[in-house]
Amino acid sequence: MTGSNLWQPAVIDAGQAGGWALAHCRQQFLCDARGVLFPRALLQAHLPQPMVLAEHGVGYFNRQPVCVLELADNAGDLLPGGFWKGLRQFMHEGDLATFRMLGYAAQVATWARQHRFCGSCGGPLQPLSGERAMACPSCELHHYPRLSPSIIVLISRGDELLLARSPRFAAGVYSTLAGFVEPGESIEECVRREVREEVALEVGNLRYIASQSWPFPHSLMLGFHADYVAGEIVPQPEEIEDARWFTPDQLPPLPAHGSIARYLIELYLARRSGTAEPVLPG
Ligand SMILES: NC(=O)C1=CN([C@@H]2O[C@H](COP(=O)(O)OP(=O)(O)OC[C@H]3O[C@@H](n4cnc5c(N)ncnc54)[C@H](O)[C@@H]3O)[C@@H](O)[C@H]2O)C=CC1
Numbered sequence: 001m002t003g004s005n006l007w008q009p010a011v012i013d014a015g016q017a018g019g020w021a022l023a024h025c026r027q028q029f030l031c032d033a034r035g036v037l038f039p040r041a042l043l044q045a046h047l048p049q050p051m052v053l054a055e056h057g058v059g060y061f062n063r064q065p066v067c068v069l070e071l072a073d074n075a076g077d078l079l080p081g082g083f084w085k086g087l088r089q090f091m092h093e094g095d096l097a098t099f100r101m102l103g104y105a106a107q108v109a110t111w112a113r114q115h116r117f118c119g120s121c122g123g124p125l126q127p128l129s130g131e132r133a134m135a136c137p138s139c140e141l142h143h144y145p146r147l148s149p150s151i152i153v154l155i156s157r158g159d160e161l162l163l164a165r166s167p168r169f170a171a172g173v174y175s176t177l178a179g180f181v182e183p184g185e186s187i188e189e190c191v192r193r194e195v196r197e198e199v200a201l202e203v204g205n206l207r208y209i210a211s212q213s214w215p216f217p218h219s220l221m222l223g224f225h226a227d228y229v230a231g232e233i234v235p236q237p238e239e240i241e242d243a244r245w246f247t248p249d250q251l252p253p254l255p256a257h258g259s260i261a262r263y264l265i266e267l268y269l270a271r272r273s274g275t276a277e278p279v280l281p282g
């Protein structure tokens, strides 16, 4: 097995002994010099029991079962030589199998931590056997992992690309427009609405390009290319700090490699210039 095949998500009974364990808290994972996967027995022996809020069997890494321990706290050094590392850092390091495993584990553990009680009757929830779901024994409601579909779109006008800055971005970085899908909306309607809201432009010729799981904390990115049709840029107050047209020879600092934002930009440039198309990791 190579690359992302090393990691296979699966619903595994957390009661099963052996295998590997991850320790997660607030989008950070415990590591030591050997990495992020610990022999499960070793981690359980080191961690004080009240520290472990829940345990979930999440899949197989290199055919060995993996569970994630959701910890109450990520302060201090829990193990000799141990340290905490953020999920984003793992993405930047570019080990795709490990990043996919951690993205999945973080999403499951965070969702379960935030869904301990039934939103309908208030009763305590229990994991449903054989499915990734929490079940309410009193009203029989099932709660499934939370996913937030979001569109992301690169708008072009000939050679020019529309890129924008959110106040949340790293200094100087400009990116494509993005936003969450609302109830009742198709993803094409979402693209048109987000573009109107964020920059007051009209777009057409929407082309769906690719999708990307974005576990920060639970987005599913649906990527488009679209053509400018009409309007003058008016940045949305609070959300968009600056938005402008850029030519390919004068691009600003762009989002990180591996993000679908970067991929949409590089793909457009490659198609315009007839050079080799980039590959979206995943
Ligand atoms: N992978 C990539 O290349 C990129 C991913 N993204 C992701 O796309 C997502 C959407 O982008 P934004 O511009 O931040 O969204 P947005 O344009 O819809 O605005 C964010 C606002 O939406 C509201 N909101 C927060 N969570 C929500 C939810 N789950 N459902 C509905 N509304 C919600 C909040 O008021 C928040 O301030 C984010 O998760 C962001 O991290 C954004 C850019 C690049």
Ligand SMILES: [Mg+2]
Binding pocket: 177, 178, 179, 198, 239
């Ligand atoms: Mg947005």
Ligand SMILES: [Zn+2]
Binding pocket: 118, 119, 120, 121, 122, 123, 136, 137, 138, 139, 140, 141
């Ligand atoms: Zn209930």
